[in-house]
Amino acid sequence: MPISDWLDLAPATIQYEAAVTRNEFGKVTAYAAAVAYRARVTYTHKRVTSRATGQDVISSIQVWIIGIITTLNVDDRITLPDGTTPLMVSWDLVTDEHGNHSVKCYFT
Numbered sequence: 001m002p003i004s005d006w007l008d009l010a011p012a013t014i015q016y017e018a019a020v021t022r023n024e025f026g027k028v029t030a031y032a033a034a035v036a037y038r039a040r041v042t043y044t045h046k047r048v049t050s051r052a053t054g055q056d057v058i059s060s061i062q063v064w065i066i067g068i069i070t071t072l073n074v075d076d077r078i079t080l081p082d083g084t085t086p087l088m089v090s091w092d093l094v095t096d097e098h099g100n101h102s103v104k105c106y107f108t
Contacts, residue, residue, distance in 0.1 A: 010038040010066045012081045019075040028075050040064040041080060048106045050074075050089040057089050059106035064094075066102050078105065 017031035046059045052074045063078065072091050079085050086107035094102045 010040045010064065012039045012041050013037070014039045014041075014063060014065060014081065015079040016065070017077040017079075018071070019073055019077070031077055034079070038066045040066075046106065048090045051091075052089065057108060059089060059108060061086055061107040063105045063107065064102050065105060070100060070103075072103065072105070078107075 013036050015034040016037055017034045019028040019030075020032050021028070021030040023029050040063070042062045042064075043060060044062065046062065047056055048059050049055070050057045061080070063080070065078075070093060072088070074088055076088065077085050078088060088105055088107055090106040092104045093100060094104060
């Protein structure tokens with residue numbers, strides 16, 4: 001099934017900005033240009049393991065991003081349709097018989 005068949009399930013648009021530079025303390029100092037992706041935003045509580053700390057956390061926002069984002073980092077910035085930029089704690093790469101399909105991101 002082509003990705004275009006999933007677009008009806010992704011009515012929102014998010015902005016993705018990859019972290020590109022850091023200062024000597026490891027803090028992000030610049031992001032790449034924003035790229036718009038179609039997405040589905042849901043608000044439920046899920047227990048996930050934080051990729052940054054390895055600890056279990058509760059995610060209250062999950063976002064299915066249609067398209068290929070395979071190089072996510074916990075310091076990347078995703079702006080939701082309401083203008084917020086919650087903390088990304090984990091993600092799952094979703095594939096199908098055609099390859100990379102979407103990414104499910106978990107936010108606190």
